[in-house]
Amino acid sequence: MHVLLRYFLLSVLLRTGATFQCGTCQKDGASTCTSSLQPCNAGEHSCLSRLNIDITGDKKHTRIEMGCAPPSLCNAQLIRLALGKGVYMTKVSSCCNTDSCTPPAPSEPSLNTTYNGKYCPVCFSETDPCSDKAVLSCTGPATYCFDFTILNATTHKERHIKGCATKTVCNTLKEYKGPLIGPSEIHNVICQEAKSNSSCLSLEFFLLGLLLMKTFLFSAY
Ligand SMILES: *[C@@H]1O[C@H](CO)[C@@H](O)[C@H](O)[C@H]1NC(C)=O
Ligand SMILES: *[C@@H]1O[C@H](CO)[C@@H](O)[C@H](O)[C@H]1NC(C)=O
Ligand SMILES: *[C@@H]1O[C@H](CO)[C@@H](O)[C@H](O)[C@H]1NC(C)=O
Numbered sequence: 001m002h003v004l005l006r007y008f009l010l011s012v013l014l015r016t017g018a019t020f021q022c023g024t025c026q027k028d029g030a031s032t033c034t035s036s037l038q039p040c041n042a043g044e045h046s047c048l049s050r051l052n053i054d055i056t057g058d059k060k061h062t063r064i065e066m067g068c069a070p071p072s073l074c075n076a077q078l079i080r081l082a083l084g085k086g087v088y089m090t091k092v093s094s095c096c097n098t099d100s101c102t103p104p105a106p107s108e109p110s111l112n113t114t115y116n117g118k119y120c121p122v123c124f125s126e127t128d129p130c131s132d133k134a135v136l137s138c139t140g141p142a143t144y145c146f147d148f149t150i151l152n153a154t155t156h157k158e159r160h161i162k163g164c165a166t167k168t169v170c171n172t173l174k175e176y177k178g179p180l181i182g183p184s185e186i187h188n189v190i191c192q193e194a195k196s197n198s199s200c201l202s203l204e205f206f207l208l209g210l211l212l213m214k215t216f217l218f219s220a221y
Helices: 002-018 071-075 167-175 198-220
Strands: 021-028 036-039 046-056 059-069 078-084 087-096 115-121 135-139 144-151 158-165 179-181 184-193
Touching: 021 046, 046 071, 059 071, 071 087, 071 167, 078 135, 078 167, 115 144, 115 158, 135 158, 144 167, 158 167, 167 184, 179 184
Parallel strands: none
Antiparallel strands: 021 036, 021 059, 046 059, 046 087, 078 087, 078 158, 115 135, 144 158, 144 184
């Protein structure tokens, strides 16, 4: 009898352990959705809420996703990539780690579109091949250049994605496991400090020097 009871309790414990659940839903054009509990797969012990914001010029598309997630997705709390002039991809995530928990609602981070004097190689379009000459002027806090590849599941061809990001976001990409652009995972992430628009800068210094020299020469008379 004792043994039977113990066996019963153990099986209940095992079963509750196996049925980790998360509120699951997704909705386009919204930042909230009504979720229903769904069982998670093995290795998914977090509930994730992720807000995706795609900006192209003055067009903005928002999408919310909620569901089960492995820890690697929860570690990427903010991913913001500048993929072209006025083109920004943002993903903000929040997680919680108990059965059926509700993650805090992720809020949209402010976007700084002021040029910061740095630039990166840029490559995003699937139809245009990457040109070595194509560059993107970086904005706000993004002073790093990222470069990664995604594999097209249909054509099995690799494609480079390049642009500006912050150093933190670029390093986050290195650890990121999951789909980011389309259904395929990202590979071969390279982070490099962005180059400065130094020609402009050195011209400014040259003019400043000239001005100082002029002031000095004139004040000597
Ligand atoms: C926006 O980015 C620019 C360039 O990095 C910076 O000088 C400025 O302080 C930023 N503005 C805000 C509000 O953070
Ligand atoms: C894969 O390539 C095909 C053909 O070029 C294209 O239509 C499709 O959108 C691509 N898929 C992704 C995820 O990029
Ligand atoms: C920075 O330099 C690059 C390459 O010379 C150029 O294409 C880009 O327009 C410059 N950006 C700014 C803001 O001057």
